[in-house]
Amino acid sequence: MRSNNNVLLGILVLLTIVIVTIATFSLGCAEPPEVPDNTTNVNETDDTFDGEYIYGDAVVEETDVLILESFPVKVHVEVTGYLPDGCTELEEENIVFDDENNLFTVRMQTKRPADAMCTEAIVPFEKTVALDVYGLEKGVYIVNVNGIEDQFELQTDNIIPE
Numbered sequence: 001m002r003s004n005n006n007v008l009l010g011i012l013v014l015l016t017i018v019i020v021t022i023a024t025f026s027l028g029c030a031e032p033p034e035v036p037d038n039t040t041n042v043n044e045t046d047d048t049f050d051g052e053y054i055y056g057d058a059v060v061e062e063t064d065v066l067i068l069e070s071f072p073v074k075v076h077v078e079v080t081g082y083l084p085d086g087c088t089e090l091e092e093e094n095i096v097f098d099d100e101n102n103l104f105t106v107r108m109q110t111k112r113p114a115d116a117m118c119t120e121a122i123v124p125f126e127k128t129v130a131l132d133v134y135g136l137e138k139g140v141y142i143v144n145v146n147g148i149e150d151q152f153e154l155q156t157d158n159i160i161p162e
Helices: 002-028
Strands: 053-057 059-068 074-083 094-098 103-107 109-113 123-131 139-145 148-154
Touching (some): 059 139, 094 123
Antiparallel strands (some): 059 074
């Protein structure tokens, strides 16, 4: 009699494990994102939609400013971050220099087909961005890439004397 109770208990435990496993996997499945009907913001993350693509900002985790040994000096920013899925790709970066504040603002934008079914895994990226520093005076300069700030210093004016 004791053997039958142990077998029944074992079957109940196994059945519970199978049900919990199926429920866990079914909750992990995601529906594809809905495509909005208009060209306004898709959500609160400032993504925009033009009918064919969804545009947003890349997630930047780290920046590293490199001053190349040359004259005139060249400055590159190594940017490390990730994209939210397998369909999203980096667009051409937009660089604006504010000479009053010695500030380079680099916006790294992304582009994703609106109707694509994509892998839901993040995709890391590394990108090197060249800054136009020719003609700048010596001093400290700030670089802001999608909210991540770094700085560099020019030891001399960055112009070839005539």
